Amino acid sequence: MTTTNVLFEVGLEEMPARFMSDTEKQLHEKTIAWLASIRLKYDQLHTFITPRRFAVQIIGLETKQDDEEEEVKGPAVKIAKDEANNWTKAAIGFTKGQGKSVEDIYTKEVNGTEYIFVKKFTAGQSVDTLLPDFKSVILDLHFPKNMRWSNQTLRYIRPIKWLVALRDEQIIPFEITNVKTSNYTFGHRFLGGKTVITKPEQYEQLLNEQHVIVDSNKRQQKIVNEIKELEQQHNWVIPIDESLLEEVTHLVEYPTVFYGEFEKRFLDIPKEVLITSMKEHQRYFPVMNHTSELQPFFVAVRNGTNQHIEKVAKGNEKVLRARLQDAQFFYEEDQQLSIERNVQQLSKMVFQEQLGTIADKVNRVNKIAKIIARKLSLQDDVTQKVTRASEICKFDLVTNMVNEFTELQGVMGHKYALIFGEDKEVAQAIEEHYLPKSAKSELPKSLVGSVVSVADKLDTIIGCFTVGLIPSGSQDPYALRRQALGIVQIVKERNWDINISELIKEVQQLYIDFTTSDEMANIHEQLHTFFKQRAAYIMKEENIEQDVVEAVLAGKLEKFAFMIEKAHLLSEKRNDLSFKTKQEAFVRVLNLASKVSEEVDVDPQKFKNNEEKALFEKYQAIHTDYLKALTNKKASVAIELLSQLVTPINAFFDHTMVMDKDESIKMNRLALLSYISKDIKQFADLTEINWKQTHS
Template sequence: MHTENLLIELGTEELPPKSLKQLGQSFADNFRQALEDAQLSFDAVSWFAAPRRLAITVSALAQSQEDSVVEKRGPAVSAAFDADGEPTKAALGWARGNGIEVSDAERMVTDKGEWLLYRANVPGQPVITLLESLLNQAISRLPIAKPMRWGSYDTQFIRPVHTLTALYGAEVVPLTALGLNSGRTVLGHRFHGEGKFELVHADNYAQALKAQYVIADFDERAQAIKNELEDKASQLGLVPDYNTALLEEIAALVEWPVVLQASFDESFLAVPKEALIYTMKDDQKYVPLLNQDGSLASTFLFVSNIESHDPSLIISGNEKVIRPRLADAEFFFNTDKKKSLESRVESLSSVLFQKQLGTLKEKSARIASLAGFIAGQINADETQASRAGLLSKADLMTEMVMEFPEVQGVMGKYYALNDNEPEAIAHALYEQYLPRFAGDTLPSHPVSAAVSLADKLDTLVGIFGINQLPKGDKDPFALRRAAIGVLRIISEQQLPLDLNVLVDKAIEVYGGKLTNSQTKDQVIDFVLGRFVSLLQDQGISTDVIQAVSARRPTRPADYTARIAAVAEFKQLDEAEALAAANKRVANILAKQGIDGELAIDGTLCSEPAEQTLYNALMQVKGTVETAAAQHNYNEVLRSLASLRAPVDDFFDNVMVMAEDDKIRQNRLALLLLLRSLFLKTADISLLAKS
């Protein structure tokens, strides 16, 4: 079948930069799905996205659908004809609906009887006639939260659309979408080139736009910007400070990127670099440059959308734009330093944390109390932890943080140092927010860890305590992130902390504010529940996680130690047999209703296999209990692995449910001991077969 490449482009006003990449990808995904649903053959769908356009190309798109055979089964023959062999109303109605006579119907014989059958060849529809519906379907599914109307059009889109280009090879596809009729007109760069031009062939799209100063391919444009940023920074002996999000936002703002170098007055470098970097990145989309030691340079890079004959004018204009922003930061910093953080704590009483849980001043007091308690648990300085907790939210009342919210914590550190607070306290004010996202660094000092844990636990316990549990994807207080932060800090830093103790203390600190009687259990279950996704991301198999979770260990460091031991145990040759034996033992004990303790009498072990298992259990029991008390779960499971042979022999040769009640109870006691020794680490009966 003949194929051609298809191009469809929507020429728009400037699209929202933070949404541009997602819009481009969604456009391609939606159209690909529409083509597949329409059973049209094609090789691939590619997408283009620039500030003033969204486009897709479909390579090797078939000119029509394949012909198909449609089969429609009618009534059973027994119901299609009456006793005289005449068609019944059911048969006549079915035939009429298919445009045939009953006599034209075929017969289909199945195991359940004979049926009337209509079989027809349906020719495939030309792609030209299908595209309008497919395009509108793809557009309607774009992730547009707030569509808008423009001019006299009734249609809605994320921004006004001015051109609709649709070419199948060199042929214009006649279709209508968003109130526009398709053609071959494409908008070029707003300031360079011809402004608009006629596209001859779908295959020429990207190249023709480059001739008009537009790089339509989003990834190509981002890569070009990245390469030029790196090259210019390297020439200066500096390091560009940007991440993927900033790079992609810049790429979404320009169609013809030109990287230029500018600078600001070095006197601004007296302001903490984080505040300067924030305003350059977030407000202006500039790329700060760092010296090799990590300090901020007074030179920065920015990306222009114009290839100017006199770049100095653009550079000068951008330097004029950044100066007042930096001057604001300098003014706020110098003004804020005139008051200590401690003097700002009282003003936190005017800011509500949560209506039922009180103000930020009350939260700070709770963090101080809880941080001091946690510090005592981990041998950190309790006085410093309490002090840091008290000051933890004070920087929220500074001019700098009110203007630039992203630097909360960061400015707390600088202002604390300015107040001559100990370094441990200053760093805790910044590190209380760590980790901020997946993979982020953890607090670097025990005092910081205590404050960070206190802050997160106070939020978790408080919000659960008033029954404001997160539902679905709604988590306004970021409780999931807080829970993961708690787990990571405790487990990765091997802190000797128990969630039972921590949550009890957090509840106590709240006094009578909490109304949910299930707060403790719900918080602990919620936090432990975050372990599943956290460990799965690390490649831990689900059955290993389930085996440990069944024991509900509430010490995160202990939890991860058990995970490591069970994962290692699962690789042993003995693991599968012992897991199966544990499952069998669990079922036997459950049927007998046994979940307590039973005494074992060695003299009642009459069978050789029974005596062997008894001796083996007695031999490893002390080792296992000592190792478990020391949280050495690898040693626990290695010792228990030696029981494989006696356990197998026992089940092969001994009848557990003996007629003699004393012997039966003694054998159940043996199995209960076996089970309880394994349960000191995990429920290995839940391990899947290899």
């Protein structure tokens, strides 16, 4: 089979850097899927992307599809032939549909029934016929934001300026938005020009000569190497933020790293402000020494060569200087204010139209924090710090600095609180109450910060659910899923002995004016399910099986760290052959106890045999110690105590007819099983588990 080399390139106006990694990933996956769909094999496939283009290079592509001969099954013979043994309309229609005649029919037996078949031959098509359809791959790419231009109806990430489509030296014809394919591309906007591509395999080298590095991995590696060179030359430490590195990689076509400096006086500003200004606003890398102290330098990436790099550095220094002067002014002005004045100003900031102002939210957070402190039985001095931190946790939102650098909310609250003489733990909690900021980010380190963080997130979640702002699909504008996950993570990490379901119900009373009591009960169920879903996510992250997760989460959401411990223990037990008879006994109890619809007390006077009496006595013997083991979070001890019931349970079922004709005896026996069932369910609902025994 002969092969050919193919190149497709789409030239556009500059694309947003934040969309480019996903665009290249889509391009790679959709091209592979497209080649599979048209049955063409290849040796290599490369994708490229820069701000002004994305491209696919296919090396060693077969020039023709393989011919196909397939066996096509038709109707059963009894339908394909009539009583006179002639072909019916069904058989004739089938063969015509396959481009065959009844003379091509043969029969085969399938599962005891005879069917008619034909063999269908399909000649493989040439790449010249198939390749123009790559247009569908280009148009199938999707982006978070699209635009239209001129009088075109196509909505795309940016206007298409040129198209390259080559099979060896031959142009593959198609067009998009009146742009026809050609064999010429454009190099760097300022350092390159229009150039003809003669062979697809020379694409990368040719554009490199035009000062375009089309391989994003190579651009990124060039940036990293040059940063490392600067580190060695100046004995610096330049932390490389991965998200910033990815962004600057996608902002340039030919990167050159350089450095600049700023006045040392700006180092009096908190380093978080300087770093944020450099990274978020200017896309600069900060410079540290070997003791992690910020230095008066920055590292940036130019889209071009090192020609006149000194002038470029001076220009960037001028821009940064203006930024830092603003920051210095804001920092000094903010210190002229007071925490109390700022807290009062929060009444002018809307949190959510139905839920009121930020001041209203802070008031609720303060009340929730006190509820949590009470449930955790915190000491008075800690509770006082929780109270103060929750009262002022949002005061920095009205500062000039946070207004300019929104990323620094909490961070500046911490800084300013210390300047204004607040307790260190209170100041730290102001920053930490925003944590965690993502599923994988750090949690609050302090107890005070953890309490205020949970209180703040609970207020947002319960408030939003109360006024109907419930996440659906990918829509979650208030990041409620992330915040609920953060709450469960903190509860787990802190090993808090707290019932999240009961906490939610108590906190809901703060929103009584927003809804009716009937609606509140329904909202509570929704919130309970919502938090269980987040708890399930954390358990799955710990490689706990889905059915074990459901078993442990079947009851109340409490002692979450202990719930995870129980789940890990059950995961071990499900593969333990010696536990098989125990789980069978427990599940049998749970299934029968489910028939009890109302609470019934056990009456020992109604026992009719020794086995039910022995079971009740064993239950009474282990019950208190079992509950104590659960209270002390000793999962192994609890399961061993429960296991002592297995022998009397089996004896009970061997000698006792639970569903006795005498209603009172039947209900008494069911009540006994119900007692045991309640204890088992306090550990987990074992009926949810698929007991896979791996031992033979």
